[in-house]
Amino acid sequence: MSGSGTETRTVEKFSIVDEIKLFLKEMLKEKYIEEKQIQNKKYIIRTTPEYVKPIADYMIRRDGRLVHLTVSDEGVNGFEIQYHYGFDHLETNTHFIIKVRVPREKPEVPSISPITWQASWAEREMMDLLGVNFTGHPDPRHLFLPYEWPEEPESEKVDGFSLYTKRDKSAYYIRKELGKWVPLALSPADAKLTLLPIGPYHPMFIESEYFRVRVEGDEIVDVDMKTGFNHRGVMKLAEQRHYARIPFLVERVCGICSTTHATAYCNTVEAMLNIEIPDRAKYIRTIILELERLHSHLIWLGVAGDLIGFKTLFMWALRDREHVLDLFEKLTGNRVHHDIVYLGGVRKDISEAHIPEIIRRIEFIEESVKKYIDIAYDHPVVKARTMDIGRLTLSTAKDAGAVGPTARGSNWKIDARSSNPYAAYSPEYTTWEVVTDSGGDVWSRLVVRLKEALVSCDIIRQCVERMKSTSPDIRVKPHLPEDGAEAVNKTEAPRGELYYYIKSNGTNIPHTVRIRTPSYRNDAVLPFMLRGQTLSDAPIIIGSIDPCFSCTDRMIRIEDVKTNQVRFERIGDLARKYRRA
Amino acid sequence: MAVYLPLWETVIICFTLPVAGFFLGVLFQSLIRKFTARFQGRRGPWYIVPKSLRPVVGSTRILQPFWDIMKLMYKQTLIPSTAQRKIFMSAPFVAAASLIIAIWFIPVIGVSAFGPFEFSLIVTLYLMLIVPLTIVASGAASSSPWGAIGSYREVILTLAYELPFIIGIFSTAMLTGILTPVYGGLPLIPGSLSITDIVNFQASHSISFFGFKIPAFFIILNPFAAVAILMSLIGKLKIKPMDIPDAEVEVIAGAYTEYTGKLLGVYEMAKIFLLFVSLTLFIDMYLGGALITVDYLGVPSFIWSGIVFGVEAIILILIISVVNAANARFRIDQAFTWYMKIPLALSLIGLVWPYIMVSLAGAGVNIGISIV
Numbered sequence: 001m002s003g004s005g006t007e008t009r010t011v012e013k014f015s016i017v018d019e020i021k022l023f024l025k026e027m028l029k030e031k032y033i034e035e036k037q038i039q040n041k042k043y044i045i046r047t048t049p050e051y052v053k054p055i056a057d058y059m060i061r062r063d064g065r066l067v068h069l070t071v072s073d074e075g076v077n078g079f080e081i082q083y084h085y086g087f088d089h090l091e092t093n094t095h096f097i098i099k100v101r102v103p104r105e106k107p108e109v110p111s112i113s114p115i116t117w118q119a120s121w122a123e124r125e126m127m128d129l130l131g132v133n134f135t136g137h138p139d140p141r142h143l144f145l146p147y148e149w150p151e152e153p154e155s156e157k158v159d160g161f162s163l164y165t166k167r168d169k170s171a172y173y174i175r176k177e178l179g180k181w182v183p184l185a186l187s188p189a190d191a192k193l194t195l196l197p198i199g200p201y202h203p204m205f206i207e208s209e210y211f212r213v214r215v216e217g218d219e220i221v222d223v224d225m226k227t228g229f230n231h232r233g234v235m236k237l238a239e240q241r242h243y244a245r246i247p248f249l250v251e252r253v254c255g256i257c258s259t260t261h262a263t264a265y266c267n268t269v270e271a272m273l274n275i276e277i278p279d280r281a282k283y284i285r286t287i288i289l290e291l292e293r294l295h296s297h298l299i300w301l302g303v304a305g306d307l308i309g310f311k312t313l314f315m316w317a318l319r320d321r322e323h324v325l326d327l328f329e330k331l332t333g334n335r336v337h338h339d340i341v342y343l344g345g346v347r348k349d350i351s352e353a354h355i356p357e358i359i360r361r362i363e364f365i366e367e368s369v370k371k372y373i374d375i376a377y378d379h380p381v382v383k384a385r386t387m388d389i390g391r392l393t394l395s396t397a398k399d400a401g402a403v404g405p406t407a408r409g410s411n412w413k414i415d416a417r418s419s420n421p422y423a424a425y426s427p428e429y430t431t432w433e434v435v436t437d438s439g440g441d442v443w444s445r446l447v448v449r450l451k452e453a454l455v456s457c458d459i460i461r462q463c464v465e466r467m468k469s470t471s472p473d474i475r476v477k478p479h480l481p482e483d484g485a486e487a488v489n490k491t492e493a494p495r496g497e498l499y500y501y502i503k504s505n506g507t508n509i510p511h512t513v514r515i516r517t518p519s520y521r522n523d524a525v526l527p528f529m530l531r532g533q534t535l536s537d538a539p540i541i542i543g544s545i546d547p548c549f550s551c552t553d554r555m556i557r558i559e560d561v562k563t564n565q566v567r568f569e570r571i572g573d574l575a576r577k578y579r580r581a
Numbered sequence: 582m583a584v585y586l587p588l589w590e591t592v593i594i595c596f597t598l599p600v601a602g603f604f605l606g607v608l609f610q611s612l613i614r615k616f617t618a619r620f621q622g623r624r625g626p627w628y629i630v631p632k633s634l635r636p637v638v639g640s641t642r643i644l645q646p647f648w649d650i651m652k653l654m655y656k657q658t659l660i661p662s663t664a665q666r667k668i669f670m671s672a673p674f675v676a677a678a679s680l681i682i683a684i685w686f687i688p689v690i691g692v693s694a695f696g697p698f699e700f701s702l703i704v705t706l707y708l709m710l711i712v713p714l715t716i717v718a719s720g721a722a723s724s725s726p727w728g729a730i731g732s733y734r735e736v737i738l739t740l741a742y743e744l745p746f747i748i749g750i751f752s753t754a755m756l757t758g759i760l761t762p763v764y765g766g767l768p769l770i771p772g773s774l775s776i777t778d779i780v781n782f783q784a785s786h787s788i789s790f791f792g793f794k795i796p797a798f799f800i801i802l803n804p805f806a807a808v809a810i811l812m813s814l815i816g817k818l819k820i821k822p823m824d825i826p827d828a829e830v831e832v833i834a835g836a837y838t839e840y841t842g843k844l845l846g847v848y849e850m851a852k853i854f855l856l857f858v859s860l861t862l863f864i865d866m867y868l869g870g871a872l873i874t875v876d877y878l879g880v881p882s883f884i885w886s887g888i889v890f891g892v893e894a895i896i897l898i899l900i901i902s903v904v905n906a907a908n909a910r911f912r913i914d915q916a917f918t919w920y921m922k923i924p925l926a927l928s929l930i931g932l933v934w935p936y937i938m939v940s941l942a943g944a945g946v947n948i949g950i951s952i953v
Contacts, residue, residue, distance in 0.1 A: 196726055204830045307830050309821065309910025315621035381822055381909040535730070536912045539830045 016091050017041065020062065027054060038487055039271045042095040049100045049109045052083070056112040056119070059085045059096070065401060067095070067490075068499050068516040069112075069122035071130050078103045079132055083112075084488065084501065088419040089412075095488060102132065111137040118401035121524045122516075144228035196535070200229050204307065204539045207549040209523075211542070218534045223527040230549055238513040243269060243480065244343060246513070251337050253515065254548055256296045259288050260493040261515075262341040264500045267422050269343055269478065271487040272504060278473040279424075281345035283463045286424040287358075288332065288340055289491075290456040290463075294365060295324040296494030297449045297456075300546045301372060304446065307543040308385040313375065320368045323361045330354060345475030355464050366457045373450050376443065386443040390529040390541035393440055400525045404496020404518050405452065406545045409445035411438040416492035430462045442544040449546075480508055493518050495546050519548040583697035583775065594694045599681045602689070603850070606857035609898055610646040613856075616902030650849045658842030665722035672719035673840070673847035676712045680854035683708035687861050688777050690886035691784075691872040696777035702754055703774055705862065706747065709817070712855055713739040716826070720836025731835025734913050735826040741920035742816035742823075745928040749806040749813065752932040753799050753866055757782045776862075780870030800867035802938075806931025807867045811900070812924040814859050816916070820901055822908040823916055860897055868893045 024045060025032050033046040047055070060066070067086040074080050078101050087094040102109050111134035113120040123134040124143035134140070198204065198211040208229035214222040234253050238246050250265045251258040263285055270277060298321040305313030325335045331350055332338040340346050350358075375382060392402065397410040407414050415434045417425040424430055435451040437444035483506030490499045496518030505511035522545040529541050585591065618625070626638040642648070660669060686705045688696040695701060713735055720732030757779055758772025773779065779799075786797035800807040816823040827835040834840075840848060864871055871890035873882050911919065 194726070203833060305909070309824065309828060309830075310908070311617075311821075312621045312906045313909070315623055319622055379909070381911060384915050385909055385912065534912065534914075536825075536828075536831050 016062075016087055017043070017094055020059075020087075020096060023058060024055070027051070027058070039274075041091075041093040042097070042488055044097045044099060044486075046099045046101075049081075049102060052081075052098070052100060053110050053112055053115065055098055056083065056115045060116050063087075063090060064096075065089065065398075066112075066116055066118040066122075067497075068501070068514065069119050069126070070501065070514045070516075071126045071132050072503060072512040072514075073130060074101070076104075077101060079107050079130065081109055081126075081132065082501070084499070088416075088490075089414045093420055097488070107132040108135055109133075110135055113137050113139070116401075117399060117524065118521070121520065142228070144231045146228070198538065198542075204542065205549070206303075209547070209549045211538075213530070213535065213538065215535055218536070220530050220533050220535060220538065223530045225523070225526065227523065227549065235513050235515055239510060242508050243478075243510065246510070247342055248337075248339055250515070251339060253517065254493075255336060256299060256548065257292060257493045257495065257498075258337050259285075259292050259341055260491050260498055262339070263289060263423065264489055264491040264498050265502075266341055266343050267491065268487045268489040268500045268502045269481065271489055272481040272485045272502065273478055275344065275476055275478065277345045277476060278471065279429075280349070280467060280470040280472065281474045282424040282429065283467040283470065284346045284348075284350055284474065285341055286430070286463050287350065287460055287467075288328075288338060288346075289423060290460045291324055291327060291331075292338075293456045293494045294453055295321055295328075296546070297453045298324065298365075298369075300449060300494075300543075301446075304540065304543050307539040308382065310382065313372070316368070317372070320365055323365055327358060327361055330357065342475070344478040345473075347475070349472070349474050350467070352468075358460065358464055362457050362460055366454060369450055369453045369457070373447070373454075376446050376450060383443065385537075385540060386446055387439075387441060389442045389537050390533060390544055391441050392525065392529050396528050397440075397525070400528055401521050402496075402525045403521045404492070404494075404546075405445055405448045406496065406522045406525065408434070408436045409448045410440040411436050414497070416490045416497045420490050422489070422491055424463055425459075429466070430459050432459050432462075442540055445544045480504075480506075482506060495519055495548060496522060517548070519545070523547060523549075583699055583777075585697055586694070591694045594692060595685055598689065598692070598694065599684050599854075602684045602857045602861075603853060604647070605894075606853035607644060607647045609856050609860060609894060610853055611643050612895065612898045613902050613905065614645070616899060617906050620902065620906035646849075646853065650846050650853075653846035653849060654843055656842040656846075658844055660844075661724060661839050663724040664839065665724070668718050668722035669839075670844065672715040672722070673844050673851060676715040676851040677847050677854060679708045679711040679715075680851055680858055683858050684854070684861075686776065687858060688780050688865055688870055688872075689861055690883060690890050691777075691780060691870060693777055696780075697775055700774050701776045702750065702779070705776065705858075706750065709855070709858060709862075710739075710743065712851060716836045719840070720838075723836070723839035725838045727833045727838045728836050730832045731826050731838065734832070735836060737913050737917055738816055738823065738825055741917045742813040742924070745809045745920065745924035746813035746817070748925075749809040749928040749931055750866065752806045752928065752935065753803055753810075754779060755935055756799055756802055776865050776870075780865050780872050783869040784872040784874055796869050798867060798869050803931050803934050805927045805934055807863075809924045809928035809931055810863060810866070811897075812920075812927070814863065815901070815904060816920065817859055818856060818901070821905040822911045822919075824910060825913050825916055828910055860894055863897060864890065864893050 021035075021043070028047050028051055031047050031051060034044070035046075036044045038044060056066070065086045067084040068082075069084070070082050072080040072082065081100050081102060083098040085096045085098065087096070100109065107130075109132065111119070111123055113123055113134070114136065120137075120139065121143060123137055124139070124141065126132050127134060127137075127140065128143055128145045194215050196213045196215055198213055200208040200210045210226040210229070212224040212226075213220055234249065238249055241249060247262040247265055250261040253261050298317045302314040302317035302321070305311070305317065328338055329335050331354060332340040332348060340348050376386075377383075392406065392410045394410050394412055396402075397407050397412055402410065402412070403414065413434050413436050416422075418434055421427075425432075432455050435448050435455060437448050439447075481504035483504065486501070486503040488499065488501045490497050492498070498518055499516040501512070501514040502510050503512040526542060526545065526547075529544075530538060533541060586594070627635055630638055660666065683705050685694040686696060686698065686701040686708070687693065693701075695704075698704070717732045717735050717739075720728035720735065722728075754774055755772045773782075783797050783799060787794050788797045788801065790801055795801075814820075819827060826832075827837060832838075837845065837848060871886050871893055873885040873889060875885075876882050877885055
């Protein structure tokens with residue numbers, strides 16, 4: 001795959017890459033500083049902060065997606081702000097990374113959130129974590145940090161009230177006493193509106209998330225959401241570990257889609273090293289990844305059933321998921337965190353003796369999934385609760401940056417497995433089709449996930465069949481990446497596109513690790529789906545994106561053991577403090 | 582005129598029947614749980630642990646709903662400072678008390694304290710309607726937004742299912758009045774509103790149903806009303822498509838959100854009583870009240886009645902469990918629409934069905950059913 005792509009492409013008349021490069025050269029002129037191609041069709045362009053907005057405007061109008069926006073701390077060189085634009089839904093593998101540098105003393109850059117909603121959360125995250133100021137952001141509230149976090153870190157006044165009302169004028173809450181929020185009497189203008197808290201702890205969620213829902217009668221008028229209750233700082237932890245230990249760390253980002261994180265990380269490091277893993281390892285990775293997708297979609301089906309009150313569906317789906325977990329235990333030794341994908345290949349082989357059992361259990365699951373598809377098409381109450389609920393149009397999905405089954409349910413054919421082939425997903429290994437549905441409602445997302453489960457069964461069967469004729473090698477030995485090597489890679493997690501960016505500084509510890517999880521994107525799309533719906537439908541709409549709030553969040557809470565005091569600090573401030581010391 | 586039992590027997594029945602009803606309700610509840618678990622393919626610990634450990638985990642806990650309530654009775658009761666204390670605290674007791682009184686008016690295998698009272702059916706309907714009223718009041722009094730939403734849903738659902746329920750019940754009660762004159766040759770006269778009279782009518786008449794001679798079950802004489810009542814009971818008992826007021830993922834626990842400890846325990850008891858009252862009322866109205874007056878095989882008739890009551894109750898519970906397991910939850914507007922379409926239509930057909938039967942019999946048309 002890699003390598004031969006550029007030669008065959010040059011015979012085409014005028015590709016997207018050439019067009020974008022030409023335009024950027026015209027626009028930036030002498031500010032078009034440096035161009036580097038990392039891996040296959042992934043280009044890095046360096047420029048200055050004043051061109052950030054025109055570039056974003058052009059890229060979004062050219063039908064590009066802002067895959068991620070992140071900031072890398074480059075020490076004395078300042079902060080490096082990176083805009084990762086993806087065109088892989090138009091042309092395979094194509095990515096542009098626009099980099100600008102801002103000084104540490106005055107880290108300011110114009111915000112591109114007014115241009116695209118996709119940048120909004122990422123900019124808020126970076127304001128929280130590294131203290132970079134995105135000027136002109138329409139909603140500069142904290143994303144992961146608590147709202148009462150002091151704006152000036154040096155200020156001793158930890159008074160949440162002043163900050164909260166300054167930043168969010170529409171809030172109807174005051175802080176009466178420390179830690180307790182009570183609803184304030186509504187103003188006459190809003191007397192018919194009611195403010196309801198959904199979360200942080202609610203029977204609907206397994207994890208913690210806070211939705212502030214403003215309802216008029218039964219109809220949701222406005223939604224605001226707050227994340228950050230599960231933030232564990234995985235990216236910072238990864239920047240303090242040896243390359244060889246990170247696969248086991250990133251698997252702990254999510255309890256359901258763990259292997260896909262390890263695969264994305266290993267793919268990225270392998271791309272930095274420019275090594276190709278053995279075919280057998282590719283097939284084994286694919287089998288585990290697709291089993292994981294089955295496991296995730298089945299557990300989602302159960303939870304979605306529970307959210308519309310279908311307890312029987314919940315019990316049946318979890319019974320079938322048990323078959324997948326049993327397979328995991330047989331194949332990898334673990335039921336939840338498999339730890340089988342490793343740098344340069346896989347850690348464990350799948351023997352011939354396991355194959356009949358894989359086939360048998362996959363057949364059972366396939367039968368069950370067909371039954372669930374019948375339920376989705378025929379059950380009157382399920383159809384009544386899911387059809388025409390939580391509609392997400394194709395244009396909104398594109399603007400807001402939905403990924404995965406949420407986007408495919410809105411008829412957007414976007415799948416990292418086909419647009420950015422990894423493991424054994426490319427056509428020379430397995431053949432399969434991307435599943436889409438044109439409805440855009442909860443029912444479409446339900447059907448897309450169920451049909452994807454059937455596709456997964458098919459891919460596993462193909463892999464098991466073709467794995468027999470491969471050589472027994474399952475791993476090549478990796479070495480350390482050289483200084484300045486960087487790579488991006490994405491995998492299709494069960495919830496959507498998972499994006500990794502890693503930069504090396506020549507040591508055995510990566511300089512920067514950035515993870516953009518699929519739920520991070522889909523959560524940001526939620527308000528668009530919830531507005532105008534009834535409160536009864538809120539659980540299934542929130543559930544329909546298969547939210548994984550642990551994935552979304554990544555606060556540092558410092559407890560002073562001697563004085564028993566608790567204080568909060570920004571990660572960026574802490575890093576700066578320790579660097580000075 | 583109504584014939585009552587002697588005073589001392591009435592007093593004994595007033596005390597023993599609610600206790601027996603409670604434990605029968607516990608039994609019904611655990612049967613619903615067991616059936617639902619089987620339909621959902623759940624495997625409890627009994628099936629998974631080694632055989633030697635089975636006595637430790639226990640195979641069946643028939644009294645589990647009872648122990649659930651007892652556990653709540655030992656728990657601390659918290660009352661929100663913003664709640665309307667009087668209404669909040671009295672509502673569960675009113676609900677349980679009204680159902681205990683309702684048990685006095687409903688004959689169980691023909692045994693009843695005030696069943697022969699001329700208007701016992703109307704009294705029972707009123708007492709059963711008090712339960713949703715207390716739930717609405719307690720949800721509103723709890724000062725929780727979820728309680729308020731639960732109350733609002735309870736009001737709409739009660740309005741939806743009460744209409745087919747009342748029409749269905751009265752169209753059935755009319756049967757005692759209408760069918761007698763048809764075969765006695767008299768014009769329509771109103772039937773009896775005493776549940777004991779309804780039960781005795783079914784026990785004392787038999788019908789020829791396509792050649793088979795069976796007791797005059799009203800479920801055969803007016804099946805439309807019977808189905809409408811069963812559908813309404815699903816809403817009354819909060820069985821699956823209609824468990825909207827206390828849907829946990831949508832409104833936490835609805836009106837019960839702020840209830841804890843003993844007050845919640847009393848509400849759980851009221852739910853058990855409601856299950857018993859509803860099933861017994863259905864058996865009395867449509868399945869002959871499980872009343873057998875002949876000592877078959879030398880065995881006393883009340884034992885036969887008990888067996889028949891048990892079989893009929895289990896069939897009803899099986900139907901309820903299937904509905905509970907096979908459905909997702911409606912939204913409240915969908916539930917209201919559904920009740921206004923199907924059960925209301927069925928109950929209205931049930932209302933005119935006796936007149937149609939009378940007209941057909943009068944015109945000499947054989948519909949396969951006749952009273953002999």
